[in-house]
Amino acid sequence: MPQRVFLRFLAVLLLIAGLVAAQPLEVWIMPNGANPQGMLEQRLALFEQETGLKTKVKVLDWGEAWSLITSVLEGKQNAPDVLQLGTTWISYFASRGQLAKLDAYLPEIKPERFMKVSWKTTGTDGDSATYSIPWFIDARALMVNKSILAKAGITAKDVATYEGFYQSLKKINNLNLQSKDGFKIRAFAFPGKSDWNIPHNFAPWVWSAGGSFVKKDDHGAWHSNLLDPNTIEGIAAYLNFVMDSLVDKANLRHNTAQIVQLFNNGELGFILNTAELVMQIRYEAAIGGLAASTISADGIDIMPVPAGKAGSVCFIGGSNLAIPASKAKNANAVKLLKFLIRDDNLHAYTKQIGFLPPVTDVLNTWAKDSSYKVLIDHLEDGRNYPNIPEWTLVEGALINLFSDIWGYLDIGGLYSEEAMYSTLLTHNQKINDILHAPANTTPPMRLDEFLALWKKVTTHQVNAVDSVSKTIDSAEAKDGSNKQIGFTAIIFLLAVFSGFIVTIIRKRKK
Numbered sequence: 001m002p003q004r005v006f007l008r009f010l011a012v013l014l015l016i017a018g019l020v021a022a023q024p025l026e027v028w029i030m031p032n033g034a035n036p037q038g039m040l041e042q043r044l045a046l047f048e049q050e051t052g053l054k055t056k057v058k059v060l061d062w063g064e065a066w067s068l069i070t071s072v073l074e075g076k077q078n079a080p081d082v083l084q085l086g087t088t089w090i091s092y093f094a095s096r097g098q099l100a101k102l103d104a105y106l107p108e109i110k111p112e113r114f115m116k117v118s119w120k121t122t123g124t125d126g127d128s129a130t131y132s133i134p135w136f137i138d139a140r141a142l143m144v145n146k147s148i149l150a151k152a153g154i155t156a157k158d159v160a161t162y163e164g165f166y167q168s169l170k171k172i173n174n175l176n177l178q179s180k181d182g183f184k185i186r187a188f189a190f191p192g193k194s195d196w197n198i199p200h201n202f203a204p205w206v207w208s209a210g211g212s213f214v215k216k217d218d219h220g221a222w223h224s225n226l227l228d229p230n231t232i233e234g235i236a237a238y239l240n241f242v243m244d245s246l247v248d249k250a251n252l253r254h255n256t257a258q259i260v261q262l263f264n265n266g267e268l269g270f271i272l273n274t275a276e277l278v279m280q281i282r283y284e285a286a287i288g289g290l291a292a293s294t295i296s297a298d299g300i301d302i303m304p305v306p307a308g309k310a311g312s313v314c315f316i317g318g319s320n321l322a323i324p325a326s327k328a329k330n331a332n333a334v335k336l337l338k339f340l341i342r343d344d345n346l347h348a349y350t351k352q353i354g355f356l357p358p359v360t361d362v363l364n365t366w367a368k369d370s371s372y373k374v375l376i377d378h379l380e381d382g383r384n385y386p387n388i389p390e391w392t393l394v395e396g397a398l399i400n401l402f403s404d405i406w407g408y409l410d411i412g413g414l415y416s417e418e419a420m421y422s423t424l425l426t427h428n429q430k431i432n433d434i435l436h437a438p439a440n441t442t443p444p445m446r447l448d449e450f451l452a453l454w455k456k457v458t459t460h461q462v463n464a465v466d467s468v469s470k471t472i473d474s475a476e477a478k479d480g481s482n483k484q485i486g487f488t489a490i491i492f493l494l495a496v497f498s499g500f501i502v503t504i505i506r507k508r509k510k
Helices: 004-021 035-049 061-072 087-097 103-109 148-153 164-175 198-208 228-243 251-253 256-264 277-281 294-298 329-342 343-353 362-366 370-381 389-409 415-433 447-457 460-509
Strands: 025-029 053-061 083-086 134-145 186-188 215-216 221-226 268-276 300-303 314-323
Touching: 025 329, 035 053, 035 329, 035 343, 061 087, 083 087, 083 329, 087 294, 087 314, 087 389, 103 329, 134 148, 134 198, 134 343, 134 370, 148 164, 148 268, 148 294, 148 300, 164 186, 164 228, 164 268, 186 460, 198 228, 198 314, 198 389, 221 415, 228 389, 228 447, 251 389, 256 277, 256 294, 268 329, 277 300, 277 343, 300 370, 300 415, 329 343, 343 362, 389 415, 415 447
Parallel strands: 025 053, 025 083, 186 268
Antiparallel strands: 083 314, 134 268, 134 300, 134 314, 215 221
16 A cells, blocks of 8 residues: 555544534433432533543433333434433333443442342343442332321321321221311322323332232242232232222322422321432422422421331432443443442432432431432342333333223222222233243132132221221220210309309399
C-alpha cells in the first residue's frame, strides 16, 4: 500500500475513532420519584470530571418503556450504554441473550454489599450468570396518615395483625371524619380495574397467608398456584375489605395515581404504596415534591403489612441497571455502570427519588431516619416475584384476573361464589399455559371444595373481629345504658323535688 494511501486510511480511522469517542454515553431511565433526571445528571457531572467521558440521560415513560427497550435490545435501533430495567423484566431479556453478562466484574462490584432479597433479582431462573445490578428497592408497606390515626387513637400495635387492621379500618370509618376540604375521610382504599399495580397490592396478603401466585414443583417446573387454599385465603383477605364495606367500592374504578392523590389530600388513613411518598413530602413542588400538600402537614408513618398466619411479608420490587448485549465489549459502558452503583451515588440518587438503596451500608445510614427504619427492618421478611422469563405474561394474566374480580364487586348483581370459582379456574389454566406446565401438574380444586373454603375464609376473619367488636359494642352499650339509667333517675328525683316545692308554695299561698 503506497504511503500516501496508508496515511489517508489511517486518518480516516482516527477520524472515525474520534467521532465514536465524542459520542456521549447514554443512560435510559424511567421517571423515578421527584426530579430523577436532575439528580442523575448531577451525579454524572461528577463522572465526567473523573473520566473525561460525556454522558446523556433519556427518560422513558413507564407506559412506553417496555416497547422501546424491546425494540433496541432486538437491534432495531441504537441501544443505550446502560439502562434501567424493572426487576421483573431482567429474566425476559436475559433469557433471550439481549443483556451483557457481568460476572467478570463481580470482584469489583462486590455482591456481598447488596441486600440478599435485592441481589436475587439480578439474573434468571436456571442460569447462574449475573445480568444486572440492583439500583434501588421498591418495598411496599402501609403508608399511614399520622393525623387521622391520632384522632382515631390507633397505634402500630393495633394494626400489626389482619384482625387488628380490620378493626382499625372499621373504627376510622365510624368516626365520620372530614378532610380539610370537607370530604369524608375513609380508612383505606386501593386501585381497581386494569391498574398495573394490582398484583403488587394483592401479593402481600397472599404471601402473608402462606400462598403464592406460582410455584415450582420438585422437578423444577413452574405452575399456577392460584387454587392453593392458602392463596385463596390471601385473596379473600384482601377482598373482605370491599365485601364488608370497609373500602368504598367506587375506588375500584380508580388507578394508583388517583388513590395516592386521595391520600395526599388527607382523605385516607392508609394506603399500600411505595416509600417514595415519605421522601417527596420533604421536597418542594418545583422539583416534584409534596411539601405543600395536606399529607405533608398531617405527617406520614410507615407500618408493616398486617401479619397473617405466615407472618408479615412485604412486596419487594425495584429496578436494576444492565448493559445491552450489543455494548458488552464497551469498557466505558462498564465504567459507567460501576460508577452508578457506587455507594455514594446510590445514596445520593435514592435519597432524591425516595426509593430504598440496595446496599447494606447505605441502608444502615437510612435506618437512622425513623420514617424509614420500620420499612428497612421489614426488608428481611420481604419477597420478590420469581425470576422467570414468562413472568411479565403471568403478571398480565393476574391483572386480568383481579380486574375481573373487581368488576364483580363493583357492579351490583354480578358477584357470586360460583363466578369467583370460574374466574380463578380460568386464569389458573391461562397461567399454566403461559408457563407450559405439565398436564395435571396441579389438579384443579372442585367447586364444592372451593365453596366450602371460600365461605370459611370470607366469614371467619370477619367473625373473629366482629366477636371482638360485639364485645366492645356491648360494653359500650351497657355503659351507655347505665349512664342513661343514672341520668333518668336524676331527672325523676328533680321532678319529684320540684313537685314537692310547688305543693309547699301552693299550701302557703292558701
